[in-house]
Amino acid sequence: MQHLHIYLDEFGNASLNLNKAHSFSHFVLTAVLIDEAKLDQARDLRLEISRRYFQGHPIQSNRIPKDEIGFQMRLDILKELRQLDFVVLSLVINKSKVVGEGLDHEAIFYKYFNRIFLKQFPKNFTAFSIHADQIGWPEFRHSLQHYIHTKVIQRDLFTPDRTYQLVEDQFSEPLGQLADFISGCLGMIYCTSHSHEKAAFLFDLLHDRTFVDFFPFEKTDFAVSIPARDLVKNETIAKIAAESAREALADRHRLSEEAQAVLQYLYLMFRTSPDRLIEKYEIIDKVKKMYPNFTEQQLRVCVQHLRDYGVLIASIQGKSGYKLPDRVEDIAGFYNRYLNSIV
Numbered sequence: 001m002q003h004l005h006i007y008l009d010e011f012g013n014a015s016l017n018l019n020k021a022h023s024f025s026h027f028v029l030t031a032v033l034i035d036e037a038k039l040d041q042a043r044d045l046r047l048e049i050s051r052r053y054f055q056g057h058p059i060q061s062n063r064i065p066k067d068e069i070g071f072q073m074r075l076d077i078l079k080e081l082r083q084l085d086f087v088v089l090s091l092v093i094n095k096s097k098v099v100g101e102g103l104d105h106e107a108i109f110y111k112y113f114n115r116i117f118l119k120q121f122p123k124n125f126t127a128f129s130i131h132a133d134q135i136g137w138p139e140f141r142h143s144l145q146h147y148i149h150t151k152v153i154q155r156d157l158f159t160p161d162r163t164y165q166l167v168e169d170q171f172s173e174p175l176g177q178l179a180d181f182i183s184g185c186l187g188m189i190y191c192t193s194h195s196h197e198k199a200a201f202l203f204d205l206l207h208d209r210t211f212v213d214f215f216p217f218e219k220t221d222f223a224v225s226i227p228a229r230d231l232v233k234n235e236t237i238a239k240i241a242a243e244s245a246r247e248a249l250a251d252r253h254r255l256s257e258e259a260q261a262v263l264q265y266l267y268l269m270f271r272t273s274p275d276r277l278i279e280k281y282e283i284i285d286k287v288k289k290m291y292p293n294f295t296e297q298q299l300r301v302c303v304q305h306l307r308d309y310g311v312l313i314a315s316i317q318g319k320s321g322y323k324l325p326d327r328v329e330d331i332a333g334f335y336n337r338y339l340n341s342i343v
Contacts, residue, residue: 003036003161004125008132009179011061011187012194014109016095025193025285027093027109029117030183034086034175042175045084049077050177059177061184071198074185078205081178088182088210091117092190094282097216107140111147116215118152118164127161131173133180134166141166182206189268192285200268212272230328238274238326241312245270245324248311255309258294259302261287263311266324274326277319 008031012024034042050059053073064070093113102108121128134141148164155162167173188196189203245267252260265286269278280296287294303313303322314325316333325331
């Protein structure tokens, strides 16, 4: 592989005060990876998108109207970007779960999560240039750049072709605008406080070249003995679960609007990260954007109705959440919880 160029941007902010009006529930870090051989094509495409949709101005996610016309504009831009060969990596940070000494300070928050996110690149690539959106005040920027170089990049005699730089403005490295735009789209999918009711349309245009990780990652633990992983069975379970969700969504008149919203979110998260358990509060927060009075009791009723209609939804003993099953362990864990509830 040739030299890789990595463009970084983010959605949201580092504030952990979630009680403020319009606060962001999640912080989304996004990296757009483009091989050096594709840079000329990428620059030409960026210029064309800038001319067509932004009157020649920089491509900025927050300049796109939040109405239906603006949403369609996002979809159109994503369709054009699919002409380019690129990969997107993203880390979605649930700020309500961020705990630790000093993490309520913006500088420490940014350093901590940038280190977590960026450490994957030295492990997987030999030659790369990271172009990060410039944030904060001058002293912090100098400190952040030094921190990333020493704690993450760790360039030496054997790997000299690695750089990390903060981009001063949108004109010095215009391709950073692609990361700005895509990060905004991912925020509309995964930041529940600012998600869009039609987020699935954005997801459909991004999912085949996007890899998303979550912080913290809610793993499932099981209190039953499970045999060795059976890939064929797991694939069958995932296929059946996905089909049950699609059939229910296609026959919407059978479901309440709230149940549809619950299932749409579970299915979207299943397509993003099949083995992730979605906590109840996350589902509730998402549905509340459309139905402000939605409660945990209503969520339980919706899940029961969805199961009655044949949708496979697993819940695991000792965990507060739901998911579409993608493996034998999910089914076993669900029945273990069910059996314990009636003993």
